[in-house]
Amino acid sequence: MASISQHSPAGARRVDVAILGGGLAGLTLALQLRQQSPDLSITVLERHTHPVREAAHKVGESTVEIGAHYLANVLGLREHLDSEQIRKFGFRFFFSEGSDRVDRCTELGVSQILPTPSWQIDRGRFENFLGERARAAGIAFNDGAVVRTLDLDDGEGDHGVTYEHEGETRQIACRWLVDASGRAGLLKRKLDLAQPNAHDANAAWWRVDGIVDPNAWSEDAQWLQRCTPPDRWRSTNHMCGPGYWFWLIPLSSGAHSLGIVCDAKMHPLETMNTHDKAMDWLRRHQPQVAASLDRSQHTLQDFLFLRHFSHGCKQVFSERRWALTGESGVFLDPFYSPGTDFIAIANTYICDLVAKDAAGAAFAPYASLYQQLFFSFYENTLTLYQDQYALFGDAQVMPVKVIWDYTYYWSLLSPLFFAGRMTDVAMLGRLRPAFEAARALNLAMQPMLREWGRRNEGHDGPAARLLDQFRIDWFHDMNRALHDTLDDDGFAARIAANVDRMRWLAAEVLQHARRRHPDIDDQGLGALLSGDSPAPASLHAVWYADAA
Structure with a gap:
């Protein structure tokens, strides 16, 4: 690790990384940093006293593919997840x-469980486990610690944190300061980084x-x-x-x-x-x-x-050696359970920035690049929710939307994370056209689905049925393929094939929407598809059952 500056408060204990908040985001970051750099000195300051209460502690219990893979495989917590969750x-x-x-x-x-696992997590039980694991790994996890002041250095000097713990006022100096304090947003409030969104x-x-x-x-x-x-x-x-x-x-x-x-x-x-x-x-x-x-x-x-739980953030990673992760940064919506996904992504970027700094490399350009990527993932995912809640009761359109949204998720961001390529700048550059094509398809698809639902208003939904995602062969295979190990050319080809799948699915969805509403405004989706035909039997016709 780069040496700690001597421009620190007299008597302050010096650490490489101080993490404000010892919940899911902060403790997983601490464990990932320790795994990456065994000699790193890490302090976590958590306001709540451990052990916390099981069950009635925090929401955010459901995980999906990226977050589950992060916990089970990146952090190596599969045994706990299988036995205790x-x-x-x-x-x-x-x-x-x-x-x-x-x-x-x-x-x-699904009628049967898909190949890629995920878990329902009791947050109290899990955060107690993470706290014990952090301490066993040599991380200074101070529960019952209340942060009082933050002093940021604009140059190469240390940042300072004053906090109360066990009846004493204490200070630490740190090279890196990370806000994982959730909605308290300690660093976010100090720097006026809060940013509303339109959801x-x-x-x-x-x-x-x-x-x-x-x-x-x-x-x-x-x-x-x-x-x-x-x-x-x-x-x-x-x-x-x-x-x-x-x-x-x-x-x-x-x-x-x-x-x-x-x-x-x-x-x-x-x-x-x-x-x-x-x-x-x-x-x-x-x-x-x-x-x-x-x-x-x-x-x-x-x-x-x-109230109004969804929010953005003006900045999450800084060349001045501070960062935000978890809800202190951005939060989208609990639908599809993306919270742990975005913790996993932010923590991965923070770990890479700290590692580059430790190696004496110029990390500032990467802070800017990773922030651009992180915000693009946030903004693209926000489109799945914003102005879409009116659709949620539509038994004709909403199932189609769920299939589309998951196809989008498994086509790009999920394989990128599973393959450990979130910081692979060369591959990210190579995939940029594919990401832009997929983004354009989604930006047209979401308002088209909304328009389809609006035109369905006043009609009863289709009769009772089970729409079994497990029996959609290509959907099942996309889930399984997240675990494939591919070389650079194979990975790029997989992403290209996934975007082709999105195009076929978009063509099929548009075709069925036009059958029901011939004059529907396709929001430019038809122009993007340029005459593409849907894949044969991509979805069974029951998915598009007409309203009565």
């Missing part, structure tokens, strides 16, 4: 607005004792046997309606996490900002779920709400 049975969506018979609604999900959504969530099993909602043997094994409860279950979705996520400590996420205009937060109001809201919109939760065994553990 719950293997997820994929995402599952029920288009069940107002229904007291969920087994008579359209269901979207206006709110959330209310709570945890209850006991597991909520969707299979208990039906006695229909055929419906119960759709999944192998019949473990719908292990899925992240989404109960969907116009302008909202409701999550059900099981926790390994024996509790269930529940939450309403909604468009602020369509479902005001004031209708759900207490547990009683939230249950009344649920009785109107998801009566079968509410009836299940009204049972005495589901005792309330906690209740919280958050």
Whole structure:
């Protein structure tokens, strides 16, 4: 590591990296830094005292492919995930607005588990484990530490942190300072980095004792046997309606996490900002779920709400040796569970910047480049959510959107991360045309789907059906292929083939939208496709079943 500057407060303890916040983002960063550089001196300052409470601690329990791969394989935590957390049975969506018979609604999900694993994570249990692991790795993890002041050096001098711990005021000097303090945003507030975005959504969530099993909602043997094994409860279950979705996520400590996420205009937060109001809201919109939760065994553990949870950030990586990760930087939306993904990406970039500095290399140009890449990933992912909540109750269009969104995710960002190529500048340059082509397709597809849904308003959805993602061969194969090891040419060819798949899928979706609404505004999608034909039998016609 480059030597620590002597321009530090007298008496301050010197470290290479100080991390403000010992939650998921901060502790995983500390472990990744330790794994990368065993001699690095790392201090983590966490406000909460450990061990934290299991179950009722933090939301953000569901992982998807990038975040799960980061935890299991990059950080080597697979054994804990398999033994102490719950293997997820994929995402599952029920288009069940107002229904007291969920087994008579359209269901979207997998009948069998896809090859790439992900987990439902009890954040309290997991963060306690991460804290123990950090200490065992020689990381100074100070829980119960309250940061009081931050002093940033604009040159080569150390940054300074003053904090209170165990009744004493203490100081540390650090070469690198990382804000992982979540919505407290210690460094973000000091530097006025907060930046709003145009995604206006709110959330209310709570945890209850006991597991909520969707299979208990039906006695229909055929419906119960759709999944192998019949473990719908292990899925992240989404109960969907116009302008909202409701999550059900099981926790390994024996509790269930529940939450309403909604468009602020369509479902005001004031209708759900207490547990009683939230249950009344649920009785109107998801009566079968509410009836299940009204049972005495589901005792309330906690209740919280958050207004306008989505936010951006003006800067996340600096040539002045500071950075932000986790919710202190950007946060998109809990739908598709991208939070851990963006922790994984930010932490990977921060580790590379610290490593370059340690080697005496010029890291400042990379801070700028990585920030451009990180913000492009954030902005492209934001398009999946912004102004799209009105679609969430549409059992015709929303399943198509989910397939499209996942195809986009597995085509570019996921293989890039799985292959360990997030910092491969040469490959990123080579792939730039493919990324730009995919981005253009998505930027046209999202408003076209929105227009399709708008034209469907006032029509009933299709009859009850299972839309089984597992039986879409190419979709299943894209998930499996994330683990393939390829050389440079093979990897570039894979990305090109993935973008071709996006084009075929876009052509098919547009074709079906035009069948239903011949004069639909395709938002420029047709021009991008330039006469491309859809791949034969890419999706079964049932995915596009016309509204009545």
